[in-house]
Amino acid sequence: MARRIPWARLSVVLVSAVAIALPLVIVIYQAFLDAPFFQPSAKLSLSAFRFVFADEDFHRAVWTNLILAFGMTAIAVPVGSAMAFLMVRTDLPGRSWLEPVIVIPVFVSPMVLGFGYIVAMGPVGFLTLWWQQHLGPIPWDIYSLKSLVVLAGLTHVPMVYLYTSSALRSLASDLEEAALTAGAGTARVALTISLPMVWPAILSSGVLTLFLGFELFGLPLVLGDPQGLLVLPTYLFKLTNKLGVPSYQLMAVVAVVIIAIAFPLVWLQRKLMGATSRFVSVKGKGQASRPLPLGRWRWPATGLMVLWFIPTIAVPLAGVFLRSVVSSWGEGVNLTEVLTLDHFKELFEYPNVVRGIVNTIVLAVVGGGIAVACYAAIGLAAHRWQSRWAKVLDYLVMVPRGMPGLIAGLAFLWVFLFVKPLAPLRPTLFSLWLAYSVVWLAYGMRMVSAALLQVGPELEEAAASAGASSGRIIRDVTLPLVRFGLVGAWLLIFCIFAREYSTGVYLLGPGTEVIGSLIVSLWGSGALDVVAALSVVNILLVAVGMGVALRLGVRLHG
Amino acid sequence: MARLNVTEVHKRLGGNQILRGTSFTLEEGEIVALLGPSGSGKTTLLRAVAGLDHPDAGRIVLDDEVLYDGSAGIVVPAEKRSLGLVFQSYALWPHKTVFENVAYGLKLRKVPRNEIADRVAAVLGQIGLTGMADRHPHQLSGGQQQRVALSRAIVYNPRLILLDEPLSNLDAKLREEARVWLRGLIQQLRISAIMVTHDQSEALAIADRILLLDKGRIEQEATPVEIYERPKTLFAAEFMGANNRFSGQVAELKGERCRVSGDGWELWGRMRGDRKVGDRAEAIVRLEKTFLAEGPGENRISAKLEAALYLGERWDCVFQASSLRLRLWSPAAPADRPHWIHVPEGSLLVF
Numbered sequence: 001m002a003r004r005i006p007w008a009r010l011s012v013v014l015v016s017a018v019a020i021a022l023p024l025v026i027v028i029y030q031a032f033l034d035a036p037f038f039q040p041s042a043k044l045s046l047s048a049f050r051f052v053f054a055d056e057d058f059h060r061a062v063w064t065n066l067i068l069a070f071g072m073t074a075i076a077v078p079v080g081s082a083m084a085f086l087m088v089r090t091d092l093p094g095r096s097w098l099e100p101v102i103v104i105p106v107f108v109s110p111m112v113l114g115f116g117y118i119v120a121m122g123p124v125g126f127l128t129l130w131w132q133q134h135l136g137p138i139p140w141d142i143y144s145l146k147s148l149v150v151l152a153g154l155t156h157v158p159m160v161y162l163y164t165s166s167a168l169r170s171l172a173s174d175l176e177e178a179a180l181t182a183g184a185g186t187a188r189v190a191l192t193i194s195l196p197m198v199w200p201a202i203l204s205s206g207v208l209t210l211f212l213g214f215e216l217f218g219l220p221l222v223l224g225d226p227q228g229l230l231v232l233p234t235y236l237f238k239l240t241n242k243l244g245v246p247s248y249q250l251m252a253v254v255a256v257v258i259i260a261i262a263f264p265l266v267w268l269q270r271k272l273m274g275a276t277s278r279f280v281s282v283k284g285k286g287q288a289s290r291p292l293p294l295g296r297w298r299w300p301a302t303g304l305m306v307l308w309f310i311p312t313i314a315v316p317l318a319g320v321f322l323r324s325v326v327s328s329w330g331e332g333v334n335l336t337e338v339l340t341l342d343h344f345k346e347l348f349e350y351p352n353v354v355r356g357i358v359n360t361i362v363l364a365v366v367g368g369g370i371a372v373a374c375y376a377a378i379g380l381a382a383h384r385w386q387s388r389w390a391k392v393l394d395y396l397v398m399v400p401r402g403m404p405g406l407i408a409g410l411a412f413l414w415v416f417l418f419v420k421p422l423a424p425l426r427p428t429l430f431s432l433w434l435a436y437s438v439v440w441l442a443y444g445m446r447m448v449s450a451a452l453l454q455v456g457p458e459l460e461e462a463a464a465s466a467g468a469s470s471g472r473i474i475r476d477v478t479l480p481l482v483r484f485g486l487v488g489a490w491l492l493i494f495c496i497f498a499r500e501y502s503t504g505v506y507l508l509g510p511g512t513e514v515i516g517s518l519i520v521s522l523w524g525s526g527a528l529d530v531v532a533a534l535s536v537v538n539i540l541l542v543a544v545g546m547g548v549a550l551r552l553g554v555r556l557h558g
Numbered sequence: 559m560a561r562l563n564v565t566e567v568h569k570r571l572g573g574n575q576i577l578r579g580t581s582f583t584l585e586e587g588e589i590v591a592l593l594g595p596s597g598s599g600k601t602t603l604l605r606a607v608a609g610l611d612h613p614d615a616g617r618i619v620l621d622d623e624v625l626y627d628g629s630a631g632i633v634v635p636a637e638k639r640s641l642g643l644v645f646q647s648y649a650l651w652p653h654k655t656v657f658e659n660v661a662y663g664l665k666l667r668k669v670p671r672n673e674i675a676d677r678v679a680a681v682l683g684q685i686g687l688t689g690m691a692d693r694h695p696h697q698l699s700g701g702q703q704q705r706v707a708l709s710r711a712i713v714y715n716p717r718l719i720l721l722d723e724p725l726s727n728l729d730a731k732l733r734e735e736a737r738v739w740l741r742g743l744i745q746q747l748r749i750s751a752i753m754v755t756h757d758q759s760e761a762l763a764i765a766d767r768i769l770l771l772d773k774g775r776i777e778q779e780a781t782p783v784e785i786y787e788r789p790k791t792l793f794a795a796e797f798m799g800a801n802n803r804f805s806g807q808v809a810e811l812k813g814e815r816c817r818v819s820g821d822g823w824e825l826w827g828r829m830r831g832d833r834k835v836g837d838r839a840e841a842i843v844r845l846e847k848t849f850l851a852e853g854p855g856e857n858r859i860s861a862k863l864e865a866a867l868y869l870g871e872r873w874d875c876v877f878q879a880s881s882l883r884l885r886l887w888s889p890a891a892p893a894d895r896p897h898w899i900h901v902p903e904g905s906l907l908v909f
Contacts, residue, residue: 174649177610180636181643181720182663182710188637192662196653290610293635 008471012381013393019438020399023411026418027259030252037248037418048249058254061235068149068220068231069213075153077206079308080160081198085190086301087161088168089176091291093302100550103162104313105155107542109501110218111519112535113155116316117142118222119323119532124330126322127315143226152219154312156212160205167201168194173290186292204272211265214258215404217502222523232258233406237505248414255407262402270398320539324532343533353530356513357537363429363436363514364497364541371437371444371497372490376482379448380474384457401442405503408439413506427511435503440496444489451485452478488554495545498538515541561586561750562607562718567616568628569602569774576602577613578774584718589744589751591765593758595797599774600754601722607752608643608720609636620717642711646723648703650695656682656706657691663714681709685743701732708740712747719744721753725760737763758798762786770794790830792909795842802848802884802901804841808833808908816908822880823859827906840909847905848886850875851898857906858898859884866891 030037034045052058086092087099105113120127121142131138140147171194179189195202217233224234236254239247294301323329327340347353378397382390400408412435416426425431437444455478463473501516508517515538522531562584569577576599584590592600605611606626607618615628625634650659657678664674682688685705695703704724711719724740725733741764744751755761761768762782770777770785770793778785778794789795796803806820808829816829818841825841833839851858861879866888873891877884877899884899 172647172649174645174647175651177608177636178643178645178649178651178710179662180610181608181639181641182714183637183640183666184662185635185637188666193651197651199653295635 006385006387009381009385009387010389012377013389013396016378016393016441017396019434020396020441022419023408023415023438024259024399024403026414027252027255027407027411030248030414031256033249033252035249036246037414048253052250052253052257057230058235061230061232062257064145064224064229065214065231067145068152068216069210071149072153072156072213072216073206073209075150076156076160076209077202079154080157080205081164081195081202082190083157083305083308084161084164084168085194086294086305088165089171089190089194089292090186090294090301091298092294092305093298098305100546101309101313103158104317106158106162107495107499107546108317108539109499109516109519109535110155110216111222111501111516111523112320112538113151113316114219114222115323115519115523115531115535116319117147117151118319119329119528120315120319126319126329126335129331143223143229145224145229148220148223148229151223151311152213152216154308155219156209157308157312159209159212160202163201163205163208164198167198171197176292177290180292186294186297189292200272204269207265207269207272211262211269211402214261214265215406217404217406218520221520233404233502236406236410251410255410258404258407259402262404266398266402317539320532320535323528324536343529344536346530347533347537350530352510352513353518353534355511356515356518356534359429359432359513360498360515360538360541363432364494364545367429367433367436368493368497369490370433371440372448372486372493374437375441375444375448375489376486379445379452380478383452383474383478384460397441397445400438400440403439405435405439405500406505409435409503409506412438426507427509429512432504432507432512432514435507436497436500439500439503440493443496444493447489447492448482448486451482451489454485455481488549488552491545491549491552491554495542495549498541498545561621562752563617563619564603564607565617565619567603567606567613567618569599569606569611569613571602576774577606577616579616580771580774580776582769582776582779584750584752587745587748587750589741589753589764589766591761591768592752592754592771593761593768593797594756594771594777596756597773598771600756600771603771604720604722604752604754607718608641609634609639640714640717642714642716642719644707644711644719644721644724646726648695648707648727650703650706650710652695654694655691656687656693656695656698659695659706660709660713663710667714669714677713678709681713685709700728701736704728704736708743712749716749719749719751721751723755723757724753726755726757733760740764770797772797788830789907792831792840792842795830795907795909800845800885801842802845802886804843804882806839806841808835808837808839811835815903818906818908820881823882825857825859825901825906826903827901827908828904830907831909833908842907842909843901843905845885845887847902848884849900849902850886850888850892851900854898855900857903858900861897861899863892863894863897 031048032044032046033042034047035042083102087095119125121140122128128138175197176189176193179193184192214232216231217237220229220231220234221237224230230238232254236251239251239254324343325339325341326335327338327342378393382393403411412431416422416431459481460473460477463477468476499516501520504512504514504517505520508521515534519531519534519538522534564583565581566579567577567581568579580599580603582590592603594600602611606613609625612633613626613628616626617624617628618626624632625639626632654662660678660681661674664677669677678691682691685708687702687705687709690698690702695706698706704727725736728736737760753764765782767779768782768785769779772793778790785794786798789798795801804818804820804825806818808816809819809824810817811829811834814828815826817824817826818839827841854860859879859882861877861884864876864878867874873888875886875888875892877886877897879899886899
């Protein structure tokens, strides 16, 4: 029989390649021009690189960014892996309800968290005032680099936690019990057996945290601004206004620098993830995993969790909620006398805010669904495809991982300006949807492929030997079996899309407002009342998505 | 006195009563096998001794040290019991070499570095793994991994060694060799051992004493010979060996001798239970004690050949005799004619 060319699969490869490569190409192209690409006078040149590399602010931003990235990794990795061990392998009290709590920072916009830190721990924050009243001078300065590193580290603990815990979950209990009977205590078992065995996962989560450190935008924007602390993404953001005219070529150079740092790290992380699965495939005979006894460490361990939870989640979220229901705050204000719901009513006075809320819901529900459908199409195209194109697709979906949302938003803005047939779509939600879907492609694909991997090959082979074509196999066997996994992916993508803020920053315009990017722009204009109310709306929206996901038993870890 | 005393241990797991007041003892230098079908509680019992599972009630004492006492609330954690445990899956740490795997327990006991090297080398030599010290577990065969797991458990001279289905992951040929080797080694070390197994031939071959468990209770406790030849209960008789079973009625009792009869058959056997004349009874005979006979006689049943399967060293034959289905082993293929099956009176156990 003649080999048939798999047109359906190839067209998926082609479409995703265009969607992924186009923004990347345009950013790199723009970086090597001496003027914005739409000016007819623009010529190929290295002048933009020369300008940026000579800028003192850029040097400072690179330096600050290095400190931030390495500092937050040094905090997140030990805390995250210790928490993963405690949660997965021990009899820590309250494990079952703690997990959704731990992943909260993943689903709350860093803008919102940053805002929460300021209203709680800033110079006139709720917690600051309380502390000064009862305990004396406050030992922190929220606007310092030190605070930024610590808070970034604490909010990235869930990343390390998610990777390490899923590796630990696949570890056989008997390996730990063997150490226990040999005479090792629980802490010893963790340090000599459990954690070393998932070392590749820990390392890979460390690399992930490191490169997330170069993408960090919301926290440094909010916390670094008052003292002029810049990191690469905020430097890029400030460049917009630096010269007065659109300095696209300079922004492109910074974007290229960030991408050049992120790509090798993404590649390294992927290599390490591959090593993880090889390392942990030693599960013993499918016996249930038994928690290790913590004994007298039970309460100190619980203490560690609480110590992380209070500053990372409780303080900022309480700050945001409180700020959204008081009309004034500061020294000498009795909070119970200034309670109000006016800020929420105020939201409806701004037509762009109302549109932003509606757009966010539409984008998260409908857009999220379509995005998952696209991810599923890509996943199915590569599914059991013995071809080097499948490998190409596999690498292709990793590429957007190295492109932070802020840059991807900028790149897509240029795509819609540059590619004339697409121009009419720019002020529509489609532009946002495309940017969001590409930015979260790697994340979405992880969930979709995880679901597809659950389908045993023999189920599909049985259908094939009964005479079903590959299209029919997908329709009759594969899709029905991964249905639940796809619904789960949809719910998580809903949360992610509802939370997303940086991708929409450059695409923000009449008709494309979303809550995330509105918070960024309102923050810049100082409308803190609206920011607080909008933040609460944002948190509630994500909470609904997470609530449904948890209710349906969707696993929050990969 | 006994080294290990397990008294009235109870354990409930998710609504199932796994252990219902199980008691046993282990003498110095003795090998005891916990034998039973899956779900009989044997592994739970072993894990309770190891300290990996805690019973709900009962008492476990080793060498005058109370390891567990439900009423006094004493629980010595697993890492403080100083026992050696060999896991069914071996549970070798894949990120450590053979040397590091074996040395782990010594390192925890703060043994000086050069002494560790000597002791590990000695154990590996004794167990036939010299030269393998720097390998990782995945570079070893199943038999070698099993030996490393055993070395790791014995290197620090544990007070007891516990073996959880130690041979079940080996292939059939290797398993038979390993039985001889394992029993020899444990005796040589003069160590007391408890072994969990569901494989009766493993238990018969290795153990000095067998504890037969069923539904969390000890059904019979005896030497291998005793438990196979003089089972106390129907369960013990049926669990051991391959058997023919006759369901009938006690027709006559003369001391220990009794006559059981059913639809179209009657056989003399030994009464092992406490049935009286007229009671329903079950009679059991091992396949290797069921023979083909030339003609009719006492304790013989006329039967028709149904099927004969060639197994190499013997034929496995199935006969039909009125309402009974009987199996026996024959050195040659039976001819296609009416047969008589002989059950020696001393081999038929009635319960």
